[in-house]
Amino acid sequence: MGMIDEEILLDELRNPLTIRKGFARLVSEYSERLYWQIRKMVLSHDDANDILQDVFIKAWTNLENFRGESKLTTWLYRIAINESITFLNKKRIQNNISIDDDNIFLLNTIESDEYFDGDEAQKLLQKAILTLPDKQRLVFQMKYFEEMKYEDMSEILGTSVGALKASYHHAVKKIEKILGETN
Amino acid sequence: METKINKLKEIDKTKNPFKVPDNYFAQFNEEIMSRLPEKVYVAPRPVPLWDKVKPWVYLAAMFVGIYFTVNFLTRDGDKAQITTEQSVTDTRSDTFQPVDNYWSTVHITEEEFYQFLEDQMVDDGYYDYMYNQYYLN
Numbered sequence: 248m249g250m251i252d253e254e255i256l257l258d259e260l261r262n263p264l265t266i267r268k269g270f271a272r273l274v275s276e277y278s279e280r281l282y283w284q285i286r287k288m289v290l291s292h293d294d295a296n297d298i299l300q301d302v303f304i305k306a307w308t309n310l311e312n313f314r315g316e317s318k319l320t321t322w323l324y325r326i327a328i329n330e331s332i333t334f335l336n337k338k339r340i341q342n343n344i345s346i347d348d349d350n351i352f353l354l355n356t357i358e359s360d361e362y363f364d365g366d367e368a369q370k371l372l373q374k375a376i377l378t379l380p381d382k383q384r385l386v387f388q389m390k391y392f393e394e395m396k397y398e399d400m401s402e403i404l405g406t407s408v409g410a411l412k413a414s415y416h417h418a419v420k421k422i423e424k425i426l427g428e429t430n
Numbered sequence: 431m432e433t434k435i436n437k438l439k440e441i442d443k444t445k446n447p448f449k450v451p452d453n454y455f456a457q458f459n460e461e462i463m464s465r466l467p468e469k470v471y472v473a474p475r476p477v478p479l480w481d482k483v484k485p486w487v488y489l490a491a492m493f494v495g496i497y498f499t500v501n502f503l504t505r506d507g508d509k510a511q512i513t514t515e516q517s518v519t520d521t522r523s524d525t526f527q528p529v530d531n532y533w534s535t536v537h538i539t540e541e542e543f544y545q546f547l548e549d550q551m552v553d554d555g556y557y558d559y560m561y562n563q564y565y566l567n
Contacts, residue, residue: 263469263471271459275459296454366447368440
Protein backbone atom coordinates (compact mmCIF):
# COMPACT_ATOMS: atom_id res chain seq x y z
CA MET A 248 0.00 0.00 0.00
CA GLY A 249 1.53 3.29 -1.08
CA MET A 250 1.79 6.42 1.05
CA ILE A 251 -1.18 8.07 -0.64
CA ASP A 252 -3.37 5.03 -0.07
CA GLU A 253 -2.32 4.95 3.57
CA GLU A 254 -3.31 8.61 3.95
CA ILE A 255 -6.73 7.91 2.44
CA LEU A 256 -7.14 4.87 4.67
CA LEU A 257 -6.19 6.89 7.76
CA ASP A 258 -8.76 9.52 6.86
CA GLU A 259 -11.41 6.82 6.60
CA LEU A 260 -10.37 5.36 9.93
CA ARG A 261 -10.57 8.75 11.65
CA ASN A 262 -14.08 9.46 10.37
CA PRO A 263 -16.82 7.80 12.46
CA LEU A 264 -18.97 7.42 9.35
CA THR A 265 -16.36 5.51 7.34
CA ILE A 266 -14.38 3.78 10.09
CA ARG A 267 -15.84 0.33 9.49
CA LYS A 268 -15.33 0.51 5.78
CA GLY A 269 -11.76 1.70 6.33
CA PHE A 270 -11.05 -1.08 8.82
CA ALA A 271 -12.40 -3.70 6.45
CA ARG A 272 -9.90 -2.41 3.87
CA LEU A 273 -7.16 -2.56 6.49
CA VAL A 274 -7.95 -6.18 7.33
CA SER A 275 -8.12 -7.13 3.67
CA GLU A 276 -4.80 -5.42 2.95
CA TYR A 277 -2.74 -6.65 5.90
CA SER A 278 -4.26 -9.87 7.23
CA GLU A 279 -2.27 -12.25 5.04
CA ARG A 280 1.08 -10.54 5.64
CA LEU A 281 0.52 -10.42 9.38
CA TYR A 282 -0.71 -14.03 9.44
CA TRP A 283 2.53 -15.34 7.94
CA GLN A 284 4.60 -13.24 10.30
CA ILE A 285 2.72 -14.74 13.26
CA ARG A 286 2.61 -18.24 11.83
CA LYS A 287 6.36 -18.44 11.39
CA MET A 288 6.74 -17.53 15.06
CA VAL A 289 4.16 -19.82 16.59
CA LEU A 290 4.14 -22.51 13.85
CA SER A 291 0.60 -23.79 14.51
CA HIS A 292 -2.21 -22.58 12.21
CA ASP A 293 -4.81 -22.57 15.00
CA ASP A 294 -2.58 -20.51 17.28
CA ALA A 295 -1.70 -18.12 14.46
CA ASN A 296 -5.41 -17.67 13.67
CA ASP A 297 -6.23 -16.83 17.30
CA ILE A 298 -3.36 -14.39 17.58
CA LEU A 299 -4.25 -12.69 14.29
CA GLN A 300 -7.80 -12.11 15.52
CA ASP A 301 -6.44 -10.64 18.76
CA VAL A 302 -4.17 -8.35 16.75
CA PHE A 303 -7.02 -6.87 14.74
CA ILE A 304 -9.31 -6.52 17.73
CA LYS A 305 -6.53 -4.70 19.57
CA ALA A 306 -5.95 -2.49 16.54
CA TRP A 307 -9.69 -1.68 16.36
CA THR A 308 -9.87 -0.87 20.07
CA ASN A 309 -6.79 1.36 19.98
CA LEU A 310 -7.38 3.13 16.67
CA GLU A 311 -7.88 6.46 18.47
CA ASN A 312 -4.43 6.07 20.07
CA PHE A 313 -2.68 5.73 16.72
CA ARG A 314 -1.05 9.12 16.28
CA GLY A 315 0.42 8.52 12.82
CA GLU A 316 4.01 8.94 14.04
CA SER A 317 4.87 5.65 12.36
CA LYS A 318 3.38 3.93 9.33
CA LEU A 319 0.20 1.90 9.75
CA THR A 320 2.14 -1.21 8.65
CA THR A 321 4.77 -0.66 11.33
CA TRP A 322 2.10 -0.22 14.00
CA LEU A 323 0.28 -3.40 13.01
CA TYR A 324 3.50 -5.41 12.77
CA ARG A 325 4.47 -4.28 16.26
CA ILE A 326 1.13 -5.43 17.69
CA ALA A 327 1.49 -8.77 15.89
CA ILE A 328 5.04 -9.33 17.14
CA ASN A 329 4.14 -8.39 20.72
CA GLU A 330 1.14 -10.70 20.69
CA SER A 331 3.26 -13.56 19.25
CA ILE A 332 5.98 -13.17 21.86
CA THR A 333 3.40 -12.91 24.66
CA PHE A 334 1.80 -16.10 23.40
CA LEU A 335 5.14 -17.95 23.31
CA ASN A 336 6.02 -16.79 26.83
CA LYS A 337 2.64 -17.96 28.11
CA LYS A 338 3.19 -21.31 26.46
CA ARG A 339 6.61 -21.61 28.10
CA ILE A 340 5.12 -20.89 31.51
CA GLN A 341 2.40 -23.49 30.93
CA ASN A 342 5.08 -26.03 30.01
CA ASN A 343 7.36 -24.98 32.88
CA ILE A 344 10.06 -23.80 30.52
CA SER A 345 12.28 -20.84 31.30
CA ILE A 346 11.57 -17.74 29.22
CA ASP A 347 15.29 -17.55 28.41
CA ASP A 348 15.32 -21.02 26.86
CA ASP A 349 15.02 -21.56 23.12
CA ASN A 350 11.88 -22.66 21.32
CA ILE A 351 12.64 -26.36 20.94
CA PHE A 352 9.39 -27.04 22.82
CA LEU A 353 7.66 -25.95 19.58
CA LEU A 354 9.18 -28.90 17.72
CA ASN A 355 6.14 -30.99 18.58
CA THR A 356 3.97 -28.41 16.83
CA ILE A 357 5.83 -28.94 13.56
CA GLU A 358 5.52 -32.70 13.88
CA SER A 359 1.83 -32.66 14.77
CA ASP A 360 0.45 -29.73 12.77
CA GLU A 361 -1.75 -30.94 9.86
CA TYR A 362 -0.99 -27.70 8.05
CA PHE A 363 2.77 -28.27 7.88
CA ASP A 364 3.62 -29.68 4.48
CA GLY A 365 7.38 -29.40 4.29
CA ASP A 366 9.96 -32.04 3.36
CA GLU A 367 12.78 -33.18 5.65
CA ALA A 368 15.02 -30.31 4.64
CA GLN A 369 12.29 -27.80 5.49
CA LYS A 370 11.67 -29.53 8.83
CA LEU A 371 15.37 -29.41 9.57
CA LEU A 372 15.50 -25.72 8.73
CA GLN A 373 12.54 -24.95 11.00
CA LYS A 374 14.17 -26.92 13.82
CA ALA A 375 17.40 -24.99 13.33
CA ILE A 376 15.49 -21.69 13.40
CA LEU A 377 13.83 -22.75 16.65
CA THR A 378 17.24 -22.82 18.37
CA LEU A 379 17.43 -19.03 17.99
CA PRO A 380 16.13 -16.64 20.68
CA ASP A 381 12.78 -15.05 19.84
CA LYS A 382 14.09 -11.70 18.63
CA GLN A 383 16.86 -13.22 16.56
CA ARG A 384 14.35 -15.65 15.09
CA LEU A 385 12.19 -12.68 14.12
CA VAL A 386 15.13 -10.92 12.49
CA PHE A 387 16.09 -14.05 10.56
CA GLN A 388 12.56 -14.70 9.34
CA MET A 389 11.93 -11.09 8.32
CA LYS A 390 15.19 -10.93 6.40
CA TYR A 391 15.52 -14.44 5.02
CA PHE A 392 11.92 -15.27 4.10
CA GLU A 393 10.28 -11.86 3.63
CA GLU A 394 13.46 -10.10 2.40
CA MET A 395 12.49 -7.01 4.37
CA LYS A 396 14.79 -4.00 4.31
CA TYR A 397 16.85 -3.46 7.45
CA GLU A 398 15.45 0.08 7.75
CA ASP A 399 11.87 -1.24 7.85
CA MET A 400 12.86 -3.92 10.35
CA SER A 401 14.55 -1.27 12.48
CA GLU A 402 11.30 0.75 12.64
CA ILE A 403 9.24 -2.27 13.62
CA LEU A 404 11.62 -3.81 16.13
CA GLY A 405 13.07 -0.59 17.52
CA THR A 406 16.63 -1.85 16.99
CA SER A 407 19.42 -0.16 15.08
CA VAL A 408 20.25 -1.30 11.56
CA GLY A 409 23.76 -2.26 12.64
CA ALA A 410 22.50 -4.47 15.45
CA LEU A 411 20.01 -6.11 13.09
CA LYS A 412 22.73 -6.87 10.54
CA ALA A 413 24.90 -8.41 13.24
CA SER A 414 21.98 -10.41 14.61
CA TYR A 415 21.08 -11.74 11.16
CA HIS A 416 24.68 -12.63 10.36
CA HIS A 417 25.00 -14.63 13.60
CA ALA A 418 21.66 -16.30 13.00
CA VAL A 419 22.73 -17.43 9.53
CA LYS A 420 26.04 -18.77 10.86
CA LYS A 421 24.29 -20.68 13.63
CA ILE A 422 21.69 -22.21 11.30
CA GLU A 423 24.29 -23.16 8.73
CA LYS A 424 26.36 -24.85 11.43
CA ILE A 425 23.34 -26.84 12.65
CA LEU A 426 22.38 -27.85 9.11
CA GLY A 427 25.96 -28.85 8.37
CA GLU A 428 26.34 -30.86 11.59
CA THR A 429 23.04 -32.66 11.00
CA ASN A 430 24.16 -33.79 7.56
CA MET B 431 33.53 -26.59 4.91
CA GLU B 432 32.14 -25.42 1.57
CA THR B 433 29.24 -27.92 1.68
CA LYS B 434 28.35 -26.75 5.18
CA ILE B 435 28.19 -23.10 4.16
CA ASN B 436 25.83 -23.79 1.23
CA LYS B 437 23.38 -25.91 3.23
CA LEU B 438 21.08 -22.93 3.76
CA LYS B 439 21.22 -22.00 0.10
CA GLU B 440 20.27 -25.55 -0.93
CA ILE B 441 16.87 -25.15 0.69
CA ASP B 442 14.25 -23.54 -1.56
CA LYS B 443 13.01 -20.71 0.62
CA THR B 444 10.29 -19.70 -1.82
CA LYS B 445 8.55 -22.99 -1.11
CA ASN B 446 6.39 -22.35 1.96
CA PRO B 447 6.04 -25.50 4.10
CA PHE B 448 3.19 -23.96 6.06
CA LYS B 449 -0.33 -24.35 4.67
CA VAL B 450 -3.67 -22.75 5.42
CA PRO B 451 -7.21 -24.11 5.05
CA ASP B 452 -8.91 -23.32 1.74
CA ASN B 453 -10.46 -19.86 1.52
CA TYR B 454 -9.04 -19.05 4.94
CA PHE B 455 -8.22 -15.38 4.39
CA ALA B 456 -11.57 -14.43 2.82
CA GLN B 457 -13.44 -16.12 5.66
CA PHE B 458 -11.13 -14.54 8.20
CA ASN B 459 -11.92 -11.04 6.96
CA GLU B 460 -15.66 -11.59 7.30
CA GLU B 461 -15.31 -13.25 10.67
CA ILE B 462 -13.17 -10.52 12.19
CA MET B 463 -15.48 -7.71 10.98
CA SER B 464 -18.45 -9.43 12.64
CA ARG B 465 -16.48 -9.73 15.89
CA LEU B 466 -15.57 -6.05 16.14
CA PRO B 467 -17.36 -4.26 19.00
CA GLU B 468 -19.38 -1.14 18.20
CA LYS B 469 -17.57 2.11 18.76
CA VAL B 470 -19.36 4.58 21.03
CA TYR B 471 -18.91 8.18 20.04
CA VAL B 472 -19.45 11.11 22.36
CA ALA B 473 -20.20 14.31 20.47
CA PRO B 474 -17.59 16.91 21.31
CA ARG B 475 -18.89 19.61 23.64
CA PRO B 476 -18.76 23.07 22.02
CA VAL B 477 -15.97 25.06 23.62
CA PRO B 478 -17.20 28.37 25.13
CA LEU B 479 -15.53 31.55 23.88
CA TRP B 480 -14.16 32.31 27.36
CA ASP B 481 -12.35 28.94 27.47
CA LYS B 482 -10.70 29.70 24.14
CA VAL B 483 -9.67 33.23 25.15
CA LYS B 484 -8.75 32.42 28.78
CA PRO B 485 -5.10 31.37 28.21
CA TRP B 486 -4.36 34.57 26.25
CA VAL B 487 -6.03 36.74 28.92
CA TYR B 488 -3.95 35.04 31.63
CA LEU B 489 -0.80 35.52 29.55
CA ALA B 490 -1.57 39.22 29.03
CA ALA B 491 -2.32 39.67 32.75
CA MET B 492 0.99 38.02 33.59
CA PHE B 493 2.94 40.42 31.37
CA VAL B 494 1.07 43.43 32.78
CA GLY B 495 1.90 42.22 36.28
CA ILE B 496 5.56 41.78 35.39
CA TYR B 497 5.63 45.25 33.83
CA PHE B 498 4.21 46.94 36.90
CA THR B 499 6.43 44.98 39.28
CA VAL B 500 9.59 45.87 37.36
CA ASN B 501 8.40 49.46 37.04
CA PHE B 502 7.75 49.70 40.76
CA LEU B 503 11.09 48.22 41.76
CA THR B 504 13.14 50.28 39.34
CA ARG B 505 11.26 53.46 40.24
CA ASP B 506 12.32 53.06 43.88
CA GLY B 507 15.84 52.52 42.68
CA ASP B 508 15.61 55.64 40.55
CA LYS B 509 14.29 57.63 43.47
CA ALA B 510 17.18 56.47 45.64
CA GLN B 511 19.58 57.39 42.86
CA ILE B 512 17.96 60.78 42.42
CA THR B 513 18.16 61.36 46.16
CA THR B 514 21.85 60.38 46.15
CA GLU B 515 22.59 62.52 43.11
CA GLN B 516 20.66 65.36 44.62
CA SER B 517 22.56 65.06 47.90
CA VAL B 518 25.86 65.05 45.98
CA THR B 519 24.69 68.07 44.07
CA ASP B 520 23.62 69.65 47.34
CA THR B 521 27.02 68.90 48.87
CA ARG B 522 28.84 70.31 45.90
CA SER B 523 26.77 73.44 45.95
CA ASP B 524 27.62 73.96 49.64
CA THR B 525 30.63 76.01 48.71
CA PHE B 526 28.43 78.22 46.57
CA GLN B 527 25.65 78.53 49.09
CA PRO B 528 25.29 81.81 50.91
CA VAL B 529 26.91 81.75 54.33
CA ASP B 530 23.53 81.82 56.04
CA ASN B 531 22.60 78.35 54.72
CA TYR B 532 26.03 76.97 55.55
CA TRP B 533 25.88 78.09 59.15
CA SER B 534 22.58 76.26 59.57
CA THR B 535 24.25 72.86 58.85
CA VAL B 536 27.61 73.20 60.55
CA HIS B 537 27.80 72.77 64.32
CA ILE B 538 30.52 75.30 65.13
CA THR B 539 30.19 78.93 66.10
CA GLU B 540 31.27 81.82 63.96
CA GLU B 541 34.18 82.68 66.30
CA GLU B 542 35.45 79.14 66.13
CA PHE B 543 35.35 79.27 62.37
CA TYR B 544 37.35 82.55 62.18
CA GLN B 545 39.84 81.10 64.59
CA PHE B 546 40.18 78.13 62.31
CA LEU B 547 40.81 80.40 59.33
CA GLU B 548 43.43 82.36 61.23
CA ASP B 549 45.15 79.16 62.20
CA GLN B 550 45.19 78.15 58.57
CA MET B 551 46.81 81.44 57.63
CA VAL B 552 49.40 81.01 60.31
CA ASP B 553 50.13 77.51 59.08
CA ASP B 554 50.37 78.79 55.53
CA GLY B 555 52.76 81.52 56.66
CA TYR B 556 54.81 78.99 58.50
CA TYR B 557 55.13 76.84 55.53
CA ASP B 558 55.96 79.84 53.33
CA TYR B 559 58.70 80.77 55.74
CA MET B 560 60.07 77.28 55.81
CA TYR B 561 59.94 77.18 52.09
CA ASN B 562 61.89 80.47 51.75
CA GLN B 563 64.41 79.40 54.34
CA TYR B 564 64.94 75.85 53.26
CA TYR B 565 64.45 75.68 49.54
CA LEU B 566 65.43 79.16 48.40
CA ASN B 567 68.53 79.56 50.57
